[in-house]
Amino acid sequence: MVKTIEYMDGVVRMIDQTRLPSETVFVDCKTIEDVGEAIRGMVIRGAPAIGVAAAMGISLGANAIDAADYNTFMAQLEQQCAKLGQARPTAVNLKWAIDRMLTVTKAHSHLSVSDIKQRLKQEAMAIYTEDIATNEKMGGFGQSLIEDNSTILTHCNAGALATAGFGTALGVVRAAVNAGKNVRVLANETRPFLQGARLTAWELKEDNIPVKLITDNMCGHFMRKQEIDVVVVGADRIAANGDVANKIGTYMVAVMARQHGIPFYVAAPVSTLDLTLASGDAIPIEERSAEEVVTLNKQRIAPEGVDASHPAFDVTPNEFVTAIITERGIARPPYTESLKALAGAS
Numbered sequence: 184m185v186k187t188i189e190y191m192d193g194v195v196r197m198i199d200q201t202r203l204p205s206e207t208v209f210v211d212c213k214t215i216e217d218v219g220e221a222i223r224g225m226v227i228r229g230a231p232a233i234g235v236a237a238a239m240g241i242s243l244g245a246n247a248i249d250a251a252d253y254n255t256f257m258a259q260l261e262q263q264c265a266k267l268g269q270a271r272p273t274a275v276n277l278k279w280a281i282d283r284m285l286t287v288t289k290a291h292s293h294l295s296v297s298d299i300k301q302r303l304k305q306e307a308m309a310i311y312t313e314d315i316a317t318n319e320k321m322g323g324f325g326q327s328l329i330e331d332n333s334t335i336l337t338h339c340n341a342g343a344l345a346t347a348g349f350g351t352a353l354g355v356v357r358a359a360v361n362a363g364k365n366v367r368v369l370a371n372e373t374r375p376f377l378q379g380a381r382l383t384a385w386e387l388k389e390d391n392i393p394v395k396l397i398t399d400n401m402c403g404h405f406m407r408k409q410e411i412d413v414v415v416v417g418a419d420r421i422a423a424n425g426d427v428a429n430k431i432g433t434y435m436v437a438v439m440a441r442q443h444g445i446p447f448y449v450a451a452p453v454s455t456l457d458l459t460l461a462s463g464d465a466i467p468i469e470e471r472s473a474e475e476v477v478t479l480n481k482q483r484i485a486p487e488g489v490d491a492s493h494p495a496f497d498v499t500p501n502e503f504v505t506a507i508i509t510e511r512g513i514a515r516p517p518y519t520e521s522l523k524a525l526a527g528a529s
């Protein structure tokens with residue numbers, strides 16, 4: 184599988200997810216601004232991958248600062264991070280990565296600026312490698328919930344492409360396959376940006392994991408026909424009470440799963456928990472350009488001049504979530520207690 188993101192010799196290289204699956208091309212980011220643009224423009228997307236890209240971008244930004252003393256360096260770095268933090272508002276991993284990089288900077292204020300730059304590069308690489316290890320651990324916990332011969336429905340792309348590697352929801356699928364289970368995936372196409380059709384279908388096919396693509400309005404039909412055994416999705420932010428923000432359409436899937444008695448699992452790292460928010464009502468929902476709705480693959484599909492709305496995420500209330508799978512274990516209701524316990528564990 185090609186790498187989602189790499190950091191080498193002053194360049195952050197990303198596979199361009201706006202061009203998949205027709206073309207496998209890469210974008211080289213040489214500045215923190217380039218990385219911010221890549222995140223905003225969805226060249227790289229998915230909450231954990233956004234966090235990894237941000238950390239690498241901050242290292243690029245730090246290297247470009249021409250300052251002799253810590254205070255001048257830190258002031259400029261904070262300015263750059265504030266701008267980067269606005270690239271995408273819902274995925275909390277962006278803020279998480281920025282906070283982690285700034286905390287490391289502060290902890291090393293006694294070092295020379297050049298040593299701090301070195302330390303920031305190491306931290307960005309640590310975030311990258313930890314993300315893959317986290318996903319593998321999460322997969323281990325998650326696959327214990329998947330029975331042999333299951334059909335798993337997923338929404339959006341919570342795979343290797345949405346992370347540094349292995350994936351969150353698709354990490355659970357990969358771990359189930361690695362454990363010798365016979366599983367197949369039904370992938371919702373995920374309008375309007377088509378992460379399911381373009382990315383989930385692509386990466387599962389690359390790995391020879393059986394996948395069938397369906398449009399977003401088909402999952403009720405397959406649930407009623409008992410052709411879906413379990414739902415596994417990722418998350419962009421999870422509030423303290425277990426309300427889950429994920430790609431628009433997830434809520435609809437969760438309600439349908441409840442109606443049909445199908446388990447609805449969310450796989451996300453602890454870095455996606457935002458325990459500062461009491462409920463999902465406080466999660467900021469990114470509103471993307473209406474152009475994404477009135478077009479399909481850049482072809483206009485709606486009449487000129489028609490209005491369109493585009494919330495990019497929705498919130499699934501905790502009562503629809505059977506369990507939340509993390510790298511530290513599986514949280515079950517009541518989430519206010521179980522998530523707090525997981526966040527406090529190490």
Ligand SMILES: CSC[C@@H](O)[C@@H](O)C(=O)COP(=O)(O)O
Binds near residue numbers: 231338342345346
């Ligand atoms: C492991 S990523 C989980 C979620 O981030 C994913 O399902 C999703 O909603 C991604 O949204 P995107 O807008 O493509 O960044």
